[in-house]
Amino acid sequence: MKHLSDIEIIESVNRGNVSDYSLLVNRYKDRAFSLLKRLLKNEMDAEEALQDSFLKAFNSLKGFRQDAKFSTWLYKIVYNTGLTVISSKRRKIELEMSSIDDEFDLANHDNEVYSTADNSRQYILKMVDKLPVRGALVVILFYMDGMSLSEISQVMGTSLVNTKVLLHRSRNALKDLLLKHNYQEEML
Amino acid sequence: MNNITDEILNKYIDGELDFAEVEMVKNELEKDDKLIAKLQALRMVDNSLRQIEVEHTSGNFTDNVMKAISAAKKAVKPKINYFFISIISIFFAGVVAVLIAAFQSYQKDNSPSAITPYADKVKQMFSQNLTAIQSIFSNPGVILLISVLSLILLITAYFTFESHKNFTKKLNSISH
Numbered sequence: 001m002k003h004l005s006d007i008e009i010i011e012s013v014n015r016g017n018v019s020d021y022s023l024l025v026n027r028y029k030d031r032a033f034s035l036l037k038r039l040l041k042n043e044m045d046a047e048e049a050l051q052d053s054f055l056k057a058f059n060s061l062k063g064f065r066q067d068a069k070f071s072t073w074l075y076k077i078v079y080n081t082g083l084t085v086i087s088s089k090r091r092k093i094e095l096e097m098s099s100i101d102d103e104f105d106l107a108n109h110d111n112e113v114y115s116t117a118d119n120s121r122q123y124i125l126k127m128v129d130k131l132p133v134r135g136a137l138v139v140i141l142f143y144m145d146g147m148s149l150s151e152i153s154q155v156m157g158t159s160l161v162n163t164k165v166l167l168h169r170s171r172n173a174l175k176d177l178l179l180k181h182n183y184q185e186e187m188l
Numbered sequence: 189m190n191n192i193t194d195e196i197l198n199k200y201i202d203g204e205l206d207f208a209e210v211e212m213v214k215n216e217l218e219k220d221d222k223l224i225a226k227l228q229a230l231r232m233v234d235n236s237l238r239q240i241e242v243e244h245t246s247g248n249f250t251d252n253v254m255k256a257i258s259a260a261k262k263a264v265k266p267k268i269n270y271f272f273i274s275i276i277s278i279f280f281a282g283v284v285a286v287l288i289a290a291f292q293s294y295q296k297d298n299s300p301s302a303i304t305p306y307a308d309k310v311k312q313m314f315s316q317n318l319t320a321i322q323s324i325f326s327n328p329g330v331i332l333l334i335s336v337l338s339l340i341l342l343i344t345a346y347f348t349f350e351s352h353k354n355f356t357k358k359l360n361s362i363s364h
């Protein structure tokens with residue numbers, strides 16, 4: 001079967017082939033879910049917010065301007081929907097605290113994660129969930145979705161500089177933990 | 189002590205440094221074991237993060253989304269624009285009123301015994317109506333009324349257009 005581009009699918013949906021929208025849902029649902037799960041820290045909330053995001057995206061599909069990638073546009077909807085859920089569930093304070101000046105101090109979670117991780121890779125991946133929310137989101141979008149820093153800044157509504165700072169701080173925090181446990185010696 | 193910061197190391201692994209900066213980092217790496225350890229740890233983080241696993245939604249997620257979309261489509265009834273309908277109705281009522289008035293004036297002035305060609309009747313009807321319309325529009329009160337109505341119509345159209353524009357902008361800012 002021919003692999004349709006996002007734009008081809010959108011054009012088909014806009015022509016009235018609503019069922020083609022399921023191709024876009026299948027293409028992005030899991031990665032968007034990974035993002036929401038980190039943002040909302042709850043699987044059910046994440047899935048509900050994701051469904052809501054896909055509905056919003058469908059309703060605005062005719063207004064989608066092709067000057068940005070569909071994935072960037074969709075992730076922006078997903079991210080904003082996640083923020084709405086947070087504010088409606090009074091978790092706004094938690095998010096506001098998670099600003100660019102967040103303490104990337106992961107020491108509180110270190111012992112717990114270190115004792116359960118079998119190797120450095122598992123340890124790092126578990127620690128990603130302990131990063132401040134915005135830091136974790138930048139990491140997910142950068143590494144899992146392969147987005148550029150510029151695209152991430154569009155999704156999250158942050159400046160390019162701040163996005164880069166968030167990525168570097170997240171990596172540095174993880175790097176410091178690896179050094180603490182001498183994991184880097186595994187590479188030698 | 190070297191002057192290679194974490195920031196520079198991050199840029200080094202991302203390939204964002206220029207040739208001179210890369211050489212500087214390489215020189216420092218040759219003589220600083222701590223810096224090597226830092227770089228190794230950072231590379232380890234970078235490599236591990238590239239293997240982040242995607243989380244999966246429940247099996248029937250796509251079906252649920254498509255069902256929700258079709259349910260939402262059924263629930264949405266076409267929105268009736270009452271403002272537009274009322275403007276069109278007033279316009280057509282006016283046209284009908286003018287036609288009725290024209291028809292009555294034609295019947296009144298036309299004797300049944302007169303046998304004239306059809307074209308003349310039409311011509312006569314139009315010339316009579318034209319005079320009637322001219323007399324209506326020469327009345328300053330009517331002109332004032334029409335001007336006020338036109339002004340109200342223009343202002344309403346402007347605000348309707350602006351409100352639609354703002355709504356579209358708001359919708360785009362939410363979704364984009």
